[in-house]
Amino acid sequence: MRALLVVNPAATTTSARTRDVLIHALASEMKLEAVTTEYRGHGRDLARRAADSGEIDLVVALGGDGTVNEVVNGLLHSGPDPDRLPKLAVVPGGSTNVFARALGLPNDAVEATGAILDALESRSERTVGLGLAAGTPGTPDEGVPGRWFTFCAGYGFDASVIGRVEQQRELGKRSTHPLYVRQVVRQFLQYPHRHHGTIEFERPGAEPVRDLVVSIVANTSPWTYLGSRPLYASPKASFETGLDLLGLSRLSTPAVARYATQLLRSTPERGPDGKHAVTVHDMDDFTLNSKVPLPFQMDGDHLGLRTSVTFTGVRRALRVIV
Template identity: 80%
Template sequence: MRALLVVNPAATTTSARTRDVLTHALASDLKLEVANTEYRGHARDLARRAAESGTYDVVVALGGDGTVNEVVNGLLHHGPSPSDLPRLAVVPGGSTNVFARALGLPNHAVEATGALLAALREGSERTVGLGLAAGTPGTADEAVPERWFTFCAGFGFDAGVIGRVEQQRERGKRSTHALYVRQTLRQFLGEPHRRQGAITIERPGEDPISDLALSIVCNTSPWTYFGNRPIYASPQASFDTGLDVLGLTKLTTPAVARYATHLLTSTPERGPHGKHAVTLHDLTDFTLQSQVPLPLQMDGDHLGLRTSVTFTGVRHALRVIV
């Protein structure tokens, strides 16, 4: 079985020695080629070439959710065709690894590699649904291409938090939960649409839902992790269904305190709820429209400002080794 291992050498939770060990372990069972990423978007380019070559059975992403997202977008550059594309495998190497953990993989790279090798020997795989989004720029920039996401997207508040975190990481700060908490508080204090949201959800054949101050789109559950604690924004979200949406119409101090508590105590059966919460399940096509340019994120990657984002839930998009 021929495989391409796409390695992010800057992955936050693996050392060079650990990556060498994992590479040798995979090479014992696979005809393995290894490629290290050298720039943002390189994993996407490598996966695209692997898919177009038609010579690989598996593409393995060793890195965090950002590396996985790039590999997925490379594999699906010409659209989903699960029976023709290489299968995706993931070895978690980031700080959170939501996609890998949502698949049921261990959050430790060595243990995950062992699970991956066992799955390859047994021929164990599944087909997952993914999200596809296309946005209208918030400035006079060029049109924004479609982009796939594996577990979540955010338009507005949470994307602003991720943008702040990325700025801090560029300044040398480590990606920690404390960093996210600090930037969430700063985003809240500077948020101009806390009391009157600017986002509207538009769905075919349905009345629009307006005045949202926060919108989170989930492709699976949990939405993220706080340490080892899973956080469920949309508990019903699944790789086997369409997309789910959590929206909040107010971000006042009492509302934020209430819904932050809901998130921290959320379970697979119950997420945020109340009169200011909007929850939608198993959507195939919808648009998030804003009166003003707002930040957009997908799989934890800040993508700049948009005024409109159209989402599509695509079932059976990609085969994954599990």
């Protein structure tokens, strides 16, 4: 088996020594080329070349969810083709590692490497569905190319929080869960649209839902983790179905307290609900529009401001070693 290992040297939970150990462990079982990323988007470029070469059987992403997202977008740059494209394996090295943990992999990089080697030996794999987001035709964003996401996308409030976290990281702060919590609180206090949402949710065959403040698109469950605690924004979301949406039309102090409590207590059977909550399961196509440009994020990566985003749920998009 020929494999490419894409290594993010800035992965927050692995040291250089640990990465060397993992590389040697993988290289002992396959013909491995290990490449360290040098710039934003490098993982995408490496995976794209691997997909185009026709010579690589497996691409391993060692890093956080951002690294995985880049690799996935490189593999799928010409569209999904599970029978032709290299398989994907993920060694978690970030602060949260939602995609790897949603696949059932250990959150420890060494343990996850062992699990991947066991899966390769037993030929254990699954084909997962993914989400695709692109600019909406007929809007100012119609030229924005499509981009794949593995576990979630957000438009509005939660994307604003991601943007604040990235600003703090650029100032030298580490990406930690307390940092995210602080930015959620600060964004809540300063967010101008929390009482009057600007987002409209449109899908075929249904009336539009207007004035949303929060719109979280989930491709799997849990949506994210707070330390070791899984948070289920859309409990029914799955790699085997289309996309799910959780929308909130109110972010008053009582509403935030209620929904935050529901998230912290959420389970695989029950997530946030209530008078100001919109939940929709298993969608193939829908659009989120806004009266004003709002922040947009995918897999925890802030992508700037958008006025409209069209989403597509693509079943059986990529083979993953688990």
